[in-house]
Amino acid sequence: MRISDPKLLGRLSELGIELRATTKLSELTSLGIGGTTDLLRIAKHESIPDLLKLLDANHIPHKFLGGGSNLLVDDGELPWVVQQLVPPEPDIVLEGNLAHVDAAADLGRTVTFCAKRDLGGMEGLIGVPGTVGGALRMNAGAYGMQIGTYVREVKLYRAAARKIETLRGHQISFEYRHTSFAPDDMMLAVILELPSKPYNEILKGIRICNEKRRSSQPLGQKSAGCIFKNPPGASAGRMIDELGLKGHSVGDARVSDRHANFFVNAGRASAKDMLALIADVCERVQKTYGLSLENEVVVWNA
Numbered sequence: 134m135r136i137s138d139p140k141l142l143g144r145l146s147e148l149g150i151e152l153r154a155t156t157k158l159s160e161l162t163s164l165g166i167g168g169t170t171d172l173l174r175i176a177k178h179e180s181i182p183d184l185l186k187l188l189d190a191n192h193i194p195h196k197f198l199g200g201g202s203n204l205l206v207d208d209g210e211l212p213w214v215v216q217q218l219v220p221p222e223p224d225i226v227l228e229g230n231l232a233h234v235d236a237a238a239d240l241g242r243t244v245t246f247c248a249k250r251d252l253g254g255m256e257g258l259i260g261v262p263g264t265v266g267g268a269l270r271m272n273a274g275a276y277g278m279q280i281g282t283y284v285r286e287v288k289l290y291r292a293a294a295r296k297i298e299t300l301r302g303h304q305i306s307f308e309y310r311h312t313s314f315a316p317d318d319m320m321l322a323v324i325l326e327l328p329s330k331p332y333n334e335i336l337k338g339i340r341i342c343n344e345k346r347r348s349s350q351p352l353g354q355k356s357a358g359c360i361f362k363n364p365p366g367a368s369a370g371r372m373i374d375e376l377g378l379k380g381h382s383v384g385d386a387r388v389s390d391r392h393a394n395f396f397v398n399a400g401r402a403s404a405k406d407m408l409a410l411i412a413d414v415c416e417r418v419q420k421t422y423g424l425s426l427e428n429e430v431v432v433w434n435a
């Protein structure tokens with residue numbers, strides 16, 4: 134979608150929004166898949182209510198992009214614009230055991246920044262790409278921990294109320310890859326309350342998690358992490374593996390040989406290829422195990 138109305142362009146500029154026209158989302162997603170649209174870069178949280186009012190008044194559909202590491206975006210010219218936060222400088226500020234983190238901050242850097250200042254707990258998140266906002270949205274976690282455990286407060290734009298609000302941790306429910314945020318809420322910043330731990334101890338945990346990832350995941354290939362959530366009491370990866378589907382492909386979309394719940398773009402896969410592979414694997418799992426797999430990857434259809 135293109136924004137070309139000069140009046141609208143003028144208003145965006147007044148709001149301090151940077152417009153990057155005709156952006157290829159394949160270059161902003163870890164799967165390397167996605168068509169083109171205009172990207173709106175937001176430097177100031179305060180401009181968001183006016184920006185959304187403006188987009189809605191002009192009937193411009195919009196989506197919100199974090200680090201693009203959990204997304205499967207459709208091919209071709211996309212019928213919505215994409216908004217993304219620009220991280221402020223600094224994007225992490227510590228106050229005792231509290232880390233004040235902007236939603237646009239890189240998650241891995243947040244983990245190491247806090248670790249170096251003897252604040253731990255988030256070792257399992259090392260190696261999870263993307264932003265802190267994206268991690269909050271879906272309660273990212275690994276190796277027995279999840280980000281929600283450490284959330285003291287979230288600043289967010291609530292589309293329903295059309296304003297920026299603050300929620301305390303106990304007002305939010307964080308479950309396995311699911312949160313109680315509304316689908317159109319935008320996470321803007323978070324206060325994480327982290328346990329004190331000596332850096333050496335945190336580093337040991339980080340190294341263990343890094344090694345686990347290196348030995349089981351196709352880290353050099355383009356993926357969005359796990360494609361499916363694990364159904365209660367079952368492992369999506371194990372079922373796909375047991376069906377002999379490692380290496381199974383549709384075009385260049387392929388079930389990883391290393392981890393059956395990682396689907397990789399092995400060349401020039403399209404969204405159509407990846408969606409066909411997802412549908413095929415789902416059908417086979419349903420037929421054999423009687424379980425419907427739910428996507429963990431977020432699909433943005435045109």
Ligand SMILES: Cc1cc2nc3c(=O)[nH]c(=O)nc-3n(C[C@H](O)[C@H](O)[C@H](O)COP(=O)(O)OP(=O)(O)OC[C@H]3O[C@@H](n4cnc5c(N)ncnc54)[C@H](O)[C@@H]3O)c2cc1C
Nearest residue numbers: 197199200201202203263264266267268273274275320358
């Ligand atoms: C190699 C690899 C390993 C991974 N390992 C793990 C893992 O161990 N555990 C795990 O949980 N995930 C894992 N992931 C998935 C992914 O990294 C996480 O889900 C990550 O938290 C997504 O953040 P993002 O900023 O990239 O979000 P995006 O992919 O940009 O967006 C995902 C969804 O979140 C929404 N969103 C993003 N930012 C915001 C915001 N600020 N406010 C509101 N909504 C927002 C988007 O609109 C979209 O719906 C892995 C991915 C890869 C590629």
